[in-house]
Amino acid sequence: xxxxxxxxxxxxxxxxxxPEAFDTSPSIxxxxxxxxxxxxxxxxxxxxxxxxxxxxxxxxxENYLYEIVMIFxxxxxxxxxQRLRTTIPGFRNPRGHKCRRLDFYLGIGKIPYADNAWYxxxxxxxxxxxxxxxLEILMARVVxxxxxxxxxxxxxxxxxxxxAACCAKTxxxxxxxxxxxxxxxxxxxxxxxxxxxxxxxxxxxxxxxSVDIYDDEEPKExxxxxxxxxxxxxxxxxxxxxxGWFDAPTVGEFKAARENSHWxxxxxxxxxxxxxxxTLRLDRIYFSRLHQFIFPRLRHLDMTxxxxxxxxxxxxxDHFPVSITHLTYAGxxxxxxxxxxxxxHLQQLSxxxxxxxxxxxxxxxxxxxxxxxxxxxxxxxxxxxxxSLIRDILAAVRVRKLPSLRMIKLTFPWKxxxxxxxxxxEALGVTLQVVLRAKxxxxxxxxxxxxx
Numbered sequence: 043x044x045x046x047x048x049x050x051x052x053x054x055x056x057x058x059x060x061p062e063a064f065d066t067s068p069s070i071x072x073x074x075x076x077x078x079x080x081x082x083x084x085x086x087x088x089x090x091x092x093x094x095x096x097x098x099x100x101x102x103x104e105n106y107l108y109e110i111v112m113i114f115x116x117x118x119x120x121x122x123x124q125r126l127r128t129t130i131p132g133f134r135n136p137r138g139h140k141c142r143r144l145d146f147y148l149g150i151g152k153i154p155y156a157d158n159a160w161y162x163x164x165x166x167x168x169x170x171x172x173x174x175x176x177l178e179i180l181m182a183r184v185v186x187x188x189x190x191x192x193x194x195x196x197x198x199x200x201x202x203x204x205x206a207a208c209c210a211k212t213x214x215x216x217x218x219x220x221x222x223x224x225x226x227x228x229x230x231x232x233x234x235x236x237x238x239x240x241x242x243x244x245x246x247x248x249x250x251x252s253v254d255i256y257d258d259e260e261p262k263e264x265x266x267x268x269x270x271x272x273x274x275x276x277x278x279x280x281x282x283x284x285x286g287w288f289d290a291p292t293v294g295e296f297k298a299a300r301e302n303s304h305w306x307x308x309x310x311x312x313x314x315x316x317x318x319x320x321t322l323r324l325d326r327i328y329f330s331r332l333h334q335f336i337f338p339r340l341r342h343l344d345m346t347x348x349x350x351x352x353x354x355x356x357x358x359x360d361h362f363p364v365s366i367t368h369l370t371y372a373g374x375x376x377x378x379x380x381x382x383x384x385x386x387h388l389q390q391l392s393x394x395x396x397x398x399x400x401x402x403x404x405x406x407x408x409x410x411x412x413x414x415x416x417x418x419x420x421x422x423x424x425x426x427x428x429x430s431l432i433r434d435i436l437a438a439v440r441v442r443k444l445p446s447l448r449m450i451k452l453t454f455p456w457k458x459x460x461x462x463x464x465x466x467x468e469a470l471g472v473t474l475q476v477v478l479r480a481k482x483x484x485x486x487x488x489x490x491x492x493x494x
Contacts, residue, residue: 051102054092058085061063061108063143064179066214066239069322071342079145080087082110083221104447108137111170115323116155119168120287126173138173146182157195159287160184161279162330163296165198165303168288171208178212192218194245196277199260200303202231210234217242225249225328228255230305231337233314240321248328256315257305258405321358323370337363344370346397367413372398378434379403382411382443392418395426402434405443420453428452432463432474439470449473 060081065073068070081119108126113119126138146167151157159168159273164184166172170367171180185194202223219242223231223376226249249256264275281297288296312334319337323344341365366385372394380403381391391414393400419428439442450472452462457478467474 047098047102050098054099054102055106058089058092058106059383060085060110068341070215070240071321079112080416082145086110086112087209101132104133104137105140108140110143110145111141111174112147114147114150114153116148116159116287119159119170120292120297123169123173123288123292126170136173138170139176141174141177142178143179144170144174144181146184148183149185150183156286158279160195162281162285162293163279163288164195165200166204166296166299167201171204175208176212177209179215180209180213181217182221185220194222194341196260196262196264196275197221197223198277198300199227199257199300202227203303203305204299206231206234207303210306210360213238215240219244219383221245222247222389224254225326225331226254229314230257230326231310231330232316233308234306236316236401238316238317239318241319242321242323244323244325246324246326246328248326249331257303300406331344338365340365342368342370346372356421363409368392370394374399375401377401377403379405379408382438383408386411386413388414390414390416390418392420393431395419395431396421400431400434402430403438405438405441407442410443410445413444416449416451417447418451418453422455426454429463436463436466436470436472439472447472449475451475452469453477453489 060078062073062078063085082172089103093100093107111122111126113122126141127136131135142168149157163169167184173179202222205213209216214237216235217240221243222245223243224247228243228246232238235241238274243355260277263276264440265272281293285293300356312336313335313336317338317340320339320457321342321344322337322340325346327345342365346382362384364387367387367389369381369385369388369390370392377400382388385391388411418468419431432450433446435447435450439447448471452475454476455478462476464474
């Protein structure tokens with residue numbers, strides 16, 4: 043029996059589809075990234091196997107082979123670039139038009155990576171962004187290794203311009219880790235991405251109006267210290283020499299992008315509206331610049347706060363949308379009582395305790411917080427005694443300031459040796475749960491990592 047192509051396509055689609063890989067809903071706040079990547083890799087192997095069965099299978103799989111592209115080795119980038127720009131017989135558009143999700147994980151772990159290649163074409167992710175004009179999800183972590191530690195490259199602003207120019211009408215999820223982007227360029231890039239639903243950018247640097255010039259040229263050198271050693275990063279690629287990876291026309295495109303990239307036309311002025319954004323994580327949130335945006339649907343905020351003048355100054359002018367229901371916080375000198383007051387609709391609070399200093403609270407004069415159900419105390423690397431924070435939370439429960447609280451969750455990468463107040467929690471109607479976290483495969487991309 044010969045099955046129609048439509049039935050074969052339906053079967054292969056069902057066998058290889060990974061719905062989690064295209065999820066941009068608020069549920070990604072709880073995503074197990076490692077598990078999703080493993081599912082995608084398994085699906086890719088299945089797709090490749092199906093494409094070798096017969097010509098009919100191969101023709102069907104052409105529709106799905108490149109819908110997700112994950113890159114762990116730079117050696118594959120040049121050939122992938124050519125494949126994505128190739129139009130095969132029977133199709134109207136190049137393969138890159140099929141790509142909906144693009145992941146870069148370069149310089150991670152012990153997988154070799156030619157650092158110098160970054161300065162040749164990294165400012166366009168080697169042409170792959172423009173080769174995928176229907177991109178919905180972009181995940182990228184490209185680092186160099188300096189004395190065994192992950193360190194960012196210098197990043198030319200052409201990268202942010204390329205994302206704005208190529209992805210404005212399609213991108214729904216954007217995650218960038220360790221690229222070192224200044225806050226003014228974050229603003230300029232995000233204002234174009236009006237379909238964006240989830241955004242995580244780690245490596246944000248401050249923009250100081252008294253010193254910095256808005257959207258000026260990137261520095262060509264930067265000194266990075268590492269203990270008693272240091273290294274100078276230099277962005278000075280010589281395009282007159284022969285490339286070790288790409289042909290001359292492609293290198294010419296890289297050079298032109300560096301020299302000629304510009305921001306697309308933009309008609310309106312601040313504040314800029316991101317109508318679909320529900321999840322925002324910047325490892326450094328500069329509230330003096332946050333008023334440049336309006337987030338009418340923001341639900342999940344990941345906030346790092348180390349300023350000395352507290353949060354009250356930044357609670358005005360709708361800096362914190364009332365729609366926020368989930369907050370991940372790291373910082374100092376901000377007590378729980380202040381967080382409860384500033385986020386009245388909060389349902390879950392996660393505190394990254396290893397980089398935080400949370401002073402004790404006075405609960406006598408605050409209004410009860412009727413929505414908060416879960417408080418998570420999380421750590422990734424450092425052994426930390428959570429007893430003082432647990433006592434502070436239970437103090438609020440005793441005076442009926444947290445009537446809906448049902449769980450205190452301790453999420454650590456090691457087994458706790460301390461005696462925990464389990465009986466006291468039970469008597470107050472609160473579950474004290476301890477979760478042993480596995481070490482993530484892709485460090486720097488877990489939900490809270492401050493040094494990414």
